[in-house]
Amino acid sequence: MATTGLWPIKGSLKTVIDYADNPDKTTLEKYVDSDLYAALRYTENDNKTDQKIFVTGINCSKYAAYEQMMATKRRFGKLGGNVCYHGYQSFKAGEVSPELCHQIGVETARRMWGDQYEVIVTSHLNTENLHNHFVLNSLSFKTGKKYSNKISEHIRLREVSDEICREHHLSVLENAPFYSGDKAAYWPHREGKLTRRDLVKADAQRALDVSLNYPQFFMNLRRLGYEIDERRLSVKAPDWERNIRLSGVGLTREVIEASFQQHRISDTWYVFYRAHIIPEPKQKPLEAILKEMEQDLYRGRSGVEVALISVFLILAMLLQAAIENARYTPLSPTMRLEMQYVKQYVADHRFLKDNNIQTTDELKNRILQTQAEIQKQEAERQHIRNQIRRAEPGAKAALKEEAKAVTKKLNPLRGQLKNFQRILDKSDYVYTMLETERRLERQIGRNRNYER
Helix, strand or coil, X not given: CEEEEEEEECCCHHHHHHHHCCHHHHCCHHHCCHHHXXXXXXXXXXXXXXXXXXXXXXXXXXXXXXXXXXXXXXHHCCCCCCCEXXXXXXXXXXXXXXXXHHHHHHHHHHHHHCCCCCEEEEEECCCCCCEEEEEEECECCCCCCECCCCHHHHHHHHHHHHHHHHHCCCCCCCCCCCCCCCXXXXXXXXXXXXXXXXXXXXXXXXXXXXXXXXXXXHHHHHHCCCEEECCCCEEECCCCXXXXXXXXXXCCHHHHHHHHHHHHHCCCHHHHHHHHCCCCCCCCHHHHHHHHHCCCHHHHHCCCCCCHHHHHHHHHHHHHHHHHCHHHCCCCHHHHHHHHHHHHHHHHHHHHHHCCCCCHHHHHHHHHHHHHHHHHHHHHHHHHHHHHHHCCHHHHHHHHHHHHHHHHHHHHHHHHHHHHHHHHHHHHHHHHHHHHHHHHHXXXXXXXXXXX
């Protein structure tokens, strides 16, 4: 029985290859001749090409995988984004020998990616559960296209692994669901985050728990900030493009009506209702924050731009207030969903402040300046590397140190650029969220015609 996994890597390709291709894990003394083990350790420590066992390169040499994968990226001019994918295939303790573990790993990689991608397969023998690691180049050496990291590929990896295990008469988990939830929620759930559907499910259940009939149920949903299609039993936040059907989150008409009936005959429901009633919104925390800061979001969207740094500060303050005081819960479902990212918004505001960026235009200018500086430093490093190729042996060490010094300058610049671009990409979304929340707050007191 083998379990599998695959995830993207955005950092250093060499770091991942070095981890997977670690002689301490791919060669253990108890599995190889002691002299061979000593030789492998010696050649590794001496920075020479070692006689690697349980390491196989597919469409690339196991001795020069990094160089060949980077050559593919340079050939197609695609050096950014995910640098590779790191996968694993782990076996039940005692079920496979090191040789069979590696054989299955190589065959799995060949069937999965052998016609398009460069892959390194290594077998780690340092735990009771022998396991394989896959380092997959994110770029096809044939087409130059990026690997499509879809959930279907994760499912296929498990299916291919199971198929090969059966061929070798090993156990597999029959009919085990890969993932029981919504496919779009796979990555957020892996990171411990909530999706829109998660929020709708929780809010709809909260509204249902304090409702005796449909009018009361719909009233409670509106108080939670939703627009409702009563005929289709679907809801949406004001800034969402599509409705979400309640049946899609487990609340069918049958479930809802059974809940109403249960509440009517319950002796304790009214006690619960009084303790958990969803009140009509009265608090206006965003209005209070804007008044305190003397800001006007609508003015910013119609001509005079509100400072971007102020927008991120306002959002962080609102979300923090909501976390600390339940009375200040945002009206918009979208805003409530963003409460899980409050630390990121606080960090974004601090980042803008530390870099003395006030407006969107200033942010765009800093992006251009940083890109230009990165290009300058990269050109300087390439010039040094060209010198290294022609230099005398005695001068190479000093030139390599110069190249390393330039790399140390490049890394923080690239990190800054990534943050600058991410905040710029998110800026319109942040403005829209705050405007929606402002509009909902201004409606307080106007819409008192809920059906009761």
